[in-house]
Amino acid sequence: DTGVSQDPRHKITKRGQNVTFRCDPISEHNRLYWYRQTLGQGPEFLTYFQNEAQLEKSRLLSDRFSAERPKGSFSTLEIQRTEQGDSAMYLCASSLAWPAATNEKLFFGSGTQLSVL
């Protein structure tokens, strides 16, 4: 069990540029989540996948944001035309869960810190 890994750990970009983050979940996990955390706040849900299907999206996920999980394994989160307000820690989490599961437990990665200048 190597845990959830995220790449890069830090990203500095200029306003208007596109950025892409990658998340590798724990290998047998079927669910993958993206959260965003700003300084001094708790994480906010963005979206989640069950295998390769994106099942829920928060209204925080504007049309500049897109997430994919093409083969049900790793996931990418892309932000187009970045804005200074996008500066945050982007956290990925994964879990092994089934529709009737009652004990879903999320394992979080260490996040990607995005700074938009």
Next chain:
Amino acid sequence: AQKVTQAQTEISVVEKEDVTLDCVYETRDTTYYLFWYKQPPSGELVFLIRRNSFDEQNEISGRYSWNFQKSTSSFNFTITASQVVDSAVYFCALTLGHSGSARQLTFGSGTQLTVLP
């Protein structure tokens, strides 16, 4: 909509003191789950406990204990005989539904706990 409030932004204690972190939640649903997570300086959130709305029994795990009171919509967390390694940000979180799924967790803003030697 649901909400989680952690009124204590920062707490500082001396090692071996007991400390209680407060969590107050709001929801109109009768079925929900409450969580506590720990976020050390490395950034990844670590799951501590999950409690469903129908189980008001208090729980103890080593030096950690949790007091769930539906009458006051509170789910407080106590660390007994605190240690320097307990220093972290602690988040309380809520999710709705019957399954205990961790989908769409709503987090509080966190409490920064510093344990001084």
